[in-house]
Amino acid sequence: NSQAAALLTHSSLAESLEAEGVAVLAMDAPQPELVDGKAPEVAADGGDPAYIMYTSGSTGAAKGVVVPQRAVTRLVRGGDSASLDATKVLALLAPASFDASTFEIWGALLNGATLVVPPGDQLPELSRLEEILKSSGVTTLWLTAALFNTIIDEAPEVLDGVEELLTGGEALSVSHVSRALAVLPKTTLINGYGPTENTTFSCR
Numbered sequence: 001n002s003q004a005a006a007l008l009t010h011s012s013l014a015e016s017l018e019a020e021g022v023a024v025l026a027m028d029a030p031q032p033e034l035v036d037g038k039a040p041e042v043a044a045d046g047g048d049p050a051y052i053m054y055t056s057g058s059t060g061a062a063k064g065v066v067v068p069q070r071a072v073t074r075l076v077r078g079g080d081s082a083s084l085d086a087t088k089v090l091a092l093l094a095p096a097s098f099d100a101s102t103f104e105i106w107g108a109l110l111n112g113a114t115l116v117v118p119p120g121d122q123l124p125e126l127s128r129l130e131e132i133l134k135s136s137g138v139t140t141l142w143l144t145a146a147l148f149n150t151i152i153d154e155a156p157e158v159l160d161g162v163e164e165l166l167t168g169g170e171a172l173s174v175s176h177v178s179r180a181l182a183v184l185p186k187t188t189l190i191n192g193y194g195p196t197e198n199t200t201f202s203c204r
Contacts, residue, residue, distance in 0.1 A: 001064060007019070014026050046068060046073065048069050049069070050069045050071070052065065052067070053067060053102075067199055071199035073110070075102060075107070076103065076107040076111065079201075081103070081190070081201050082107065082140055082164050083140075084140070087113070088139045088140050089108075089137050090138065090139075090141070091115075091132065092104045092115055092118070093147075094142065099196045100144070100169070102200050103201070113140075118132050123147070126155045126158055129158055130155070133159070134160075138161070139162065139164065140163065143165065143166070144168075144170075145167055146170070149176045152176045152179050152183075153176070156179070156183045159187060164187070164190060165184070165188070166191075167189070168191055168192040168201075
């Protein structure tokens, strides 16, 4: 459906992922064109695709949204969704298949900030999440509304030290927002809203 020309994977999975007309490249194996330490020249502009994000949409049928390079730049450079600069530390909590990861990954990398990637492929337990946030000095965090509600209900102290907290993905609970504002007076709470088609945030 996406007409991908290549698939990046690991050697242990390469055989099981072979597909006709698609080059399977193992990231943990040397690639012939990179042996001399030179990457191929690539030219791209703002209108070229950065990625395709699949969303079920309102119909329940998978739909690929082509997100251009300029949309990622609009999200994390010079916008007002959050204060992003080289002094910030962001945590990658969203899976790569969820567009919030665009804000987390590129918000850090395109602003010289630090990106903290927790170990494992599951969201850590709240006590472990607190340890990661505090030991890494995370300043900027994005949470789904459901996770935000859970943390505010069960352990709001997990978020102590976070300077900017963005939350969204669905309508926010007024009672949870009110409690967060009361128990986290040093944290700026931002309601980030936007469908995948608009690249993560349309308004805040």
